[in-house]
Amino acid sequence: MTAVQSKVDFAHEILRTRIVGSQYAAGQRLIIDNLVKDIGVSQAPIREALRRLEAEGLVEYGTNSGPSIVQLDKTHWFNLMEMKAVMEAYATRAAAPLLSGEEISALRETNGKLMGALEEFDFEAWTTLNRQFHEMIHNRCPNVLLIQELQRLSQWTDTVSSLVFARERGIIIQTLGLSAGKETIGFHIRIIDAIENGEADANLEEISREHTLVLVRRVQEKLSTRSAA
Template sequence: MTQTETTEPEASSLSKAETAYRWIRKCIADQTFEPGHKLVLAQIALELDTSVVPVREAIRRLEADGLVTFERNVGARVAMVDQSSYVQSMEAVAILEAAATAQALAFLSEDDLAEADAINERMRDLLEDFDPTEFTRLNHEFHAALFRRCPNERLHNLVAVEWDRLAHLRNSTFSFVPERARGSVDEHSRIVALIRAAASAEEIERVVRNHRSTTLASYQEAHARTPDTPVTTGIIDREEDKP
């Protein structure tokens, strides 16, 4: 995620623990590290040219985020996919993203809204030859364009964590509910129109939250018709790899 001006701190200014945290989190988000992947501290430290200590700290943070699990005598691994976690993350994104968008309203420019419109048009173009993964990526870009000016840094970080968790749990919600895509694009247009019409922060927050909640409801209906096969992976780790 980005800060108010969508800039990330330079890598050289980050602590070793923060660098390890971001690197592992990215590997989880892009599924380089899939559910159940064993996180061997020594190997990660070697990859990042650091000691095990900052890697251990990073893994503890990721455990707090819900992206990593740790068991004594088993070790650290990427958290497994489960239905309840996905639903909870979708609910959290609906609340957090809506609040961040509402807080950003006073700082949005016409350029920001034009960018959101352009992204949404790219999403609309995809409806004819649907690519759910690209559609999901653009969906994130659209929402980021509307809330990135939010002055609350903590909200940015919370949305980032939930987005990463969703990417870990499901490559794309729209893979399961492609029929939801057209409605999502239309709702995007309505959100931007409401912002241009100077709708209140309360209304924008409500509309954005309902928009995300509707996608979740569509997914839950699809899941009820065709439940997922649970993911199970056995991982054994060494004693020295415990955080």
């Protein structure tokens, strides 16, 4: 890695962390000279770092205004989650016939650990185990391009969630409370049973899709209740 490339990586990491951490407001202009003084590198690495962030969807360039923080809203997150629901459901359907008995047992074991994390209110463990559960299924999907796109979509969805729910993070965590958490685990059991029993593709796909869409509805309900209060 060259010295210039190292500085680009350094600037990119700082700026990305600040954006995802909501240290910049949506739509805020990024003045390159100010960033040079603040981060301590020259203009070239800053400009390259901003182009990377533009490619990631975090920064946008206006015609005459230069770079600024992208403006996203909750509807964008809801739309991404709907896309994710469809893609995950198809990936699950495609992977189902290829999952071995051992892999199905591993899914049940992971789902059991999820219940433990839920009862201990260990949100970090819950998030990790939930991701592992779905990755165990998706890794058996024969459509490699689909899984690559799904991984990118999942990463972008997580980033958008951090941006648009910056002041309402507690609501998301509440949504993953005991009741909704048990509902998620219940969907996992239905997915595992459908895979193990060789249920019709359409039924398995519907269960998997609904699993994600239920979360979307729960968040919408929480936000609506909060707005009406």
